[in-house]
Amino acid sequence: MDASLLKEHWPSNLSPRKGQLEAAKVIAKTLENEEDLVFTAPTGFGKTLTVLVAIKSIEFFPAIWLVRSLKLAKRIASDASLLNIKFFSAAGRKKTCKLVSKLGDAVYLWCKLNKVKCDFYLNLLRKPVKIRSATSWEDLMTRQDICPYYAQDIIISNVELIIQNYHRKIYPAKVIVADEAHNLLIPKEYRVSRNIFITAAAELSAIGETELANEVERIAQLPELLPSLRNYLEDLEVATYDALEHLIQVKGLVVLINILKILSSGGTFHRELGCDYITIYAPPWKPKIKPRIFVSATIPEEMEKILNIETSVRIPIKKRLALVTTWLTTKFEEETITGYKNLIIYLRKKFKKVLLFTTERIASQISPLATHYEPEKLPDNWHGVLLLHTRGRYSEGIDLPSDVVAVLGCPFLPPEVTRNLKRSYEKMGLSGNIAIWVPMVITTLQVIGRSTRSPDAKPLIILADERFLRYEKYFSPYLELRPFNSFHQLSRFT
Ligand code: SF4
Structure with a gap:
């Protein structure tokens, strides 16, 4: 496709900057070849609009746009609106679940276990709900009767662009765009207080799991032994489901399960001497669906080799x-x-x-x-x-x-x-x-x-x-x- 033909897809009220149409042309061609691509340009170049025009020009939908934080979704949504792309910004259970104020961190595990008993979910099955005009999870939060988290699935099946954060479940799509893609290659860090192990041990004691409680309590004294708890992951998961059924509140066990899952998937941890917390490092990752577009203002050239990239579009920046x-x-x-x-x-x-x-x-x-x-x-x-x-x-x-x-x-x-x-x-x-x-x-x-x-x-x-x-x-x-x-x-x- 000639770069000038792409102009037809550009918003009529905006003039493309120098280099934008040419970049969009290379991106569209790379997608047609099902190849991965790095697109890097300085802040203010208009990377989002350039990529969206490329995708729109060859109707490469549905597309998923991964953002580091949902606060950034509005920027993508606003450019998608300019191009009349049907989009939806999706969020996880922590933002959307009707019961989150009661469940806190336990929302994911509790929902997995109890969805079939949750009226908000069942209402989605009982009657057709008119929610198709929603463009964001926030639009669903005013509904008192339905589960906004699962309502998103209904909308998503009808949109061209799904905007979501890196760690939400990824829907099937023709292309994945990873925004601020440099973040994918560095470990995500979480800080956890040692008190969380004491809380988890207390929760285990409360449901009669004394042996497991002793193991977890030992970690509170000696966090360096944390990896040994991975051997108990299955038992701890079963105990957590039990605790969710029987205790008024479950906090420590839910965090502990998350930590152990991160460690089991290749993550690691560190405790600075004398500190009362440990830092958990989740392993780096990249989306499995191909083709992928890695967008960033700061991906060093050497990193392209790491990402095994076939094509790159680099808008020159002043060193x-x-x-x-x-x-x-x-x-x-x-x-x-x-x-x-x-x-x-x-x-x-x-x-x-x-x-x-x-x-x-x-x-x-x-x-x-x-x-x-x-x-x-x-x-x-x-x-x-x-x-x-x-x-x-x-x-x-x-x-x-x-x-x-x-x-x-x-x-x-x-x-x-x-x-x-x-x-x-x-x-x-x-x-x-x-x-x-x-x-x-x-x-x-x-x-x-x-x-x-x-x-x-x-x-x-x-x-x-x-x-x-x-x-x-x-x-x-x-x-x-x-x-x-x-x-x-x-x-x-x-
Ligand atoms: S079904 Fe929805 S409202 Fe019910 S627990 Fe799960 S996420 Fe929350």
């Missing part, structure tokens, strides 16, 4: 300069904490808005120098030093304009987590080595992106760890790394 300090590191037992403190003092003097990202381990040692440290709510018009966690609540999906953005330390995952994740990557047919660099590179690009999303933003970018230089090629085409070895050299850029 940004990133200065790499050669005298600082957060390498375990070689941490240059005083050096980091001096860097912060220097930056604080020179700049009004200093945005810093580091791990919790390092942050705990330098936080007294910050004006704001990982606040619950970001202050309006902040200035001074804003210190945030590299894998924290502000590391993705938010704009944080600043004069300087610095990553203090290479954000590698803990060594034992990397070791365990190697096996997951190998299961995906990938080299285990990527467990070392992929999470580090993606996290670094993500946190820098908080300050550089606008093409006009020109913050000074500092990568404060000499180890970044060893991974230089993986930052292509986004960053040009330049080493510098003293404040004197830095002063030329400030």
Whole structure:
């Protein structure tokens, strides 16, 4: 198809940007060949509209659009409306179940067990319901009589585009579009308090499962033994169903089952010394349906090999300069904490808005120098030093304009987590080595992106760890790394 023919499918009230029609043409051709594709372009290029026009031009429906968070679904829905594509934004049980306020985390297991007794579900079977005009799960929430979760299935069978988050059940489709696809290749992290094991043990005791309760209680004292509980997964699942039948509330067991399932599917966990919580890492994955379109503003070129991609459409972006300090590191037992403190003092003097990202381990040692440290709510018009966690609540999906953005330390995952994740990557047919660099590179690009999303933003970018230089090629085409070895050299850029 000629690129100019695609213009017929473009919204009549919008003019395509330079490169959009050409990109749509390649995407449409790749889909017709049933091949996978990476599409990367800077923020603001109009990636969503470009992909939707490509899909629409060859009527490649139904399509599924996977988003990291349903908050992003509105953006996809609004572009789909421009093209008169029939779409629906679908949500999981936690957002849609009528009983969720009572069931909490237990909603999934409870529903599996009790759907046949649930009047909201049975009402869907009893009488035809007029819900076809709904375009989002939210439209169904006003209905008092039916189960919105299962009502979605009725609507979805009649739409062209289903928008949903990565982890919801995936419907059969002709193509899967993974938005912000870099997220698929890094482990998803969950934090779990040790108290959850005590709660689970109490729930087991309450239904008379004393032996299992003792096993789980042992984990509360020694979380390092958590993998041994995988041997009891089936028994614990049966006990959880029992608890859901007989107890007023079930919290701990439901979380425990989720953790054990993640560990059994190749995930892993880590406990920082002295911390009262453990971090669970769900393994990376990619959708099984082919063809797949991986859309992102930050997929390094080296990652295409990992994804085994046949075609890529890369809209050129302007490389940004990133200065790499050669005298600082957060390498375990070689941490240059005083050096980091001096860097912060220097930056604080020179700049009004200093945005810093580091791990919790390092942050705990330098936080007294910050004006704001990982606040619950970001202050309006902040200035001074804003210190945030590299894998924290502000590391993705938010704009944080600043004069300087610095990553203090290479954000590698803990060594034992990397070791365990190697096996997951190998299961995906990938080299285990990527467990070392992929999470580090993606996290670094993500946190820098908080300050550089606008093409006009020109913050000074500092990568404060000499180890970044060893991974230089993986930052292509986004960053040009330049080493510098003293404040004197830095002063030329400030
Ligand atoms: S059938 Fe629907 S309303 Fe009933 S428990 Fe399941 S998700 Fe909730």
